[in-house]
Amino acid sequence: MLSARTIYGEIFDNDEAFGLFCSIAASGEAQGGWENGKIAALVPGSQAGLAAKIARHGADEDKHGRIFTALLRKRGLEPVPVPADTDYTMRLEAAGIGLAHARLRREEELTEANIVTDYRTPDRLRFGLSPLTTRYTDVWAAVAATRAIIETERCESHG
Numbered sequence: 001m002l003s004a005r006t007i008y009g010e011i012f013d014n015d016e017a018f019g020l021f022c023s024i025a026a027s028g029e030a031q032g033g034w035e036n037g038k039i040a041a042l043v044p045g046s047q048a049g050l051a052a053k054i055a056r057h058g059a060d061e062d063k064h065g066r067i068f069t070a071l072l073r074k075r076g077l078e079p080v081p082v083p084a085d086t087d088y089t090m091r092l093e094a095a096g097i098g099l100a101h102a103r104l105r106r107e108e109e110l111t112e113a114n115i116v117t118d119y120r121t122p123d124r125l126r127f128g129l130s131p132l133t134t135r136y137t138d139v140w141a142a143v144a145a146t147r148a149i150i151e152t153e154r155c156e157s158h159g
Contacts, residue, residue, distance in 0.1 A: 003135075015077060023079040024086050026068035031089045033062030038104040044112060 011017045036058025043051040072079055084090070092098055099110075 015075070018075065019072060019077045019080050020086075022068045022072045022077075024082050024088075026065045026072070026079060027082045027087070028089055029061045029065035029068065033058045033060075033065060035089070035099070035101075035104065036061060038107075039099065039110070042104070042107065042110045044109050047112060 011021045036054050040051045040055035040058060043054065069079060089098075093100055
């Protein structure tokens with residue numbers, strides 16, 4: 001079975017694959033930074049408290065894009081064009097997920113219906129799992145470790 005370690009090893013050991021991987025990541029993160037910056041500026045006044053959080057998330061994405069670009073340059077490589085079929089943010093937009101770039105460029109204030117948040121109260125936990133790099137055994141180990149912490153009360157109560 002192909003493992004995440006094997007896949008990343010293949011990418012890291014091959015300049016062409018590494019260049020494409022980092023270029024895709026840098027492009028997606030930079031695009032996400034732009035999108036979040038635009039969204040933060042267009043949040044309606046009734047949701048102004050979200051604007052700073054959205055802007056911060058966008059700044060983090062911009063930073064991640066710069067990190068991937070720096071990894072390329074550290075290796076003596078330049079970013080390569082991102083093939084359209086790997087541009088995941090545009091593929092999501094084409095599928096109707098997220099706000100269309102045309103909508104963001106119009107710079108019209110968003111409505112509350114345009115804003116969907118992913119907020120969890122402090123007593124909730126969400127695992128964000130990637131099917132490419134996560135095996136069932138990894139999920140099992142994470143859940144078992146989390147359960148052990150909760151059962152032994154080594155976690156802080158927020159309730």
